Amino acid sequence: MTRAPPATRRQGRRSGEEPLTEHLVDPRAPRDLKAFVAGLPKAELHVHHVGSASPRIVSELAARHPDSKVPTDPAALVDYFSFTDFAHFIEVYLSVVDLIRTPEDVRLLTYEVARDLARQQVRYAELTITPFSSTRRGIDERAFMDAIEDARKSAEADFGTVLRWCFDIPGEAGLEAAEETTRLATDDRLRPEGLVSFGLGGPEVGVPRPQFKPYFDRAIAAGLHSVPHAGETTGPETVWDALTHLRAERIGHGTSSAQDPKLLAHLAEHRIPLEVCPTSNIATRAVRTLDEHPIKEFAEAGVVVTINSDDPPMFGTDLDNEYAVAARLLDLDERGLAELAKNAVEASFLDAAGKARINEEIDTYTAGWLDR
Ligand SMILES: O=C(O)c1cccc(C(=O)CC[C@H]2O[C@@H](n3cnc4c(=O)[nH]cnc43)[C@H](O)[C@@H]2O)c1
Ligand SMILES: [Zn+2]
Numbered sequence: 001m002t003r004a005p006p007a008t009r010r011q012g013r014r015s016g017e018e019p020l021t022e023h024l025v026d027p028r029a030p031r032d033l034k035a036f037v038a039g040l041p042k043a044e045l046h047v048h049h050v051g052s053a054s055p056r057i058v059s060e061l062a063a064r065h066p067d068s069k070v071p072t073d074p075a076a077l078v079d080y081f082s083f084t085d086f087a088h089f090i091e092v093y094l095s096v097v098d099l100i101r102t103p104e105d106v107r108l109l110t111y112e113v114a115r116d117l118a119r120q121q122v123r124y125a126e127l128t129i130t131p132f133s134s135t136r137r138g139i140d141e142r143a144f145m146d147a148i149e150d151a152r153k154s155a156e157a158d159f160g161t162v163l164r165w166c167f168d169i170p171g172e173a174g175l176e177a178a179e180e181t182t183r184l185a186t187d188d189r190l191r192p193e194g195l196v197s198f199g200l201g202g203p204e205v206g207v208p209r210p211q212f213k214p215y216f217d218r219a220i221a222a223g224l225h226s227v228p229h230a231g232e233t234t235g236p237e238t239v240w241d242a243l244t245h246l247r248a249e250r251i252g253h254g255t256s257s258a259q260d261p262k263l264l265a266h267l268a269e270h271r272i273p274l275e276v277c278p279t280s281n282i283a284t285r286a287v288r289t290l291d292e293h294p295i296k297e298f299a300e301a302g303v304v305v306t307i308n309s310d311d312p313p314m315f316g317t318d319l320d321n322e323y324a325v326a327a328r329l330l331d332l333d334e335r336g337l338a339e340l341a342k343n344a345v346e347a348s349f350l351d352a353a354g355k356a357r358i359n360e361e362i363d364t365y366t367a368g369w370l371d372r
Helices: 034-041 053-062 074-080 085-095 103-119 131-135 142-158 171-186 208-220 237-244 254-261 259-267 278-283 294-302 321-331 334-347 352-370
Strands: 042-048 122-128 162-171 195-201 249-251 274-276 306-307
Touching: 034 321, 034 334, 034 352, 042 321, 042 334, 053 074, 053 103, 053 254, 085 131, 103 122, 103 142, 103 162, 103 171, 122 195, 122 352, 131 142, 131 162, 131 171, 131 195, 142 162, 142 254, 162 171, 171 195, 195 208, 208 237, 237 249, 237 259, 254 274, 254 294, 274 294, 274 334, 274 352, 278 321, 294 321, 334 352
Parallel strands: 042 122, 122 162, 162 195, 249 274, 274 306
Antiparallel strands: none
16 A cells, blocks of 8 residues: 655645545556656746756757867766766856857757756746856846746747746855846846746855845845755755745755754744755765655655756756656655645745646646546
């Protein structure tokens, strides 16, 4: 018998409601959960713009820029995208950032990322973009914003996938990057229509969160939601800092939260979702093996778990695979997977009508699958 642990049930229950009955696997023949996931409407909340460049796009851009050390052969990229530690991941990540040199590169990348998301039935995604990394490399800021907005509108029209932006500060680049990112995110003459949230990425070691409080205060005052990375490569104190100093509404990764029962209880009580990216944590060596990943502790503590792919081509994964990983680690059936998908919809910054639309699609799809 397979049960969906409490936290993977839809978290939208008002307090005092009867708890949902346990999801029991139908005694009929085991179903192909991967096929179910492939057709399941989904939302993705933690996925990076440059980190989502497909091998085809990366190799095409590398061929345009022979001075780059990034391989032009997609097969050679697989080895290039294997990391010895988190610092090595960032080094490789920045070598791909260096390939994005023109507004057309930005537009092509963004539109193709949306195509890949749509292929996985992603109806809505909040794509994390680091504008500082592109403007400091010479891309005009107005042209950058126009490129991502043009791709966003084209993708919605062509694929039906709704994209929104999270602008993040590359923390290791310091307060200069914080100031520039905040300016780009809050200047009404520049901020793109699709911008909904404000984040903090890059290495956490040696990059204390409290220093970024003034910048998050300005972003929140401008109506943006706070979604910093924390607890990915450092301890639970970084997650506490993100909550108390940066007023985080969601936490990117939050992996080390499992080391602090009080933090788990706080996240569960206040329904602060974790943007869990299982394979990312293995690829960057933040977690040793999937079986050691704390996602089950999160679920059993009642924390809102959302499933995400982070930098899928770099980690040799995609969102569908991350759902399959979650199904194995959380011992889920189709209903449990549908509830995970709804967790992401509920934790998103999409408007109520949009959430209702995707949730209804998830329910209709799941009912149809189970009744087939
Ligand atoms: O752009 C620069 O000039 C620059 C200078 C110093 C440091 C940096 C960065 O650290 C950029 C990091 C970059 O990585 C993105 N990212 C993607 N996946 C993850 C992740 O799992 N954890 C943390 N950061 C991640 C992040 O959005 C930054 O843009 C840049
Ligand atoms: Zn990330």
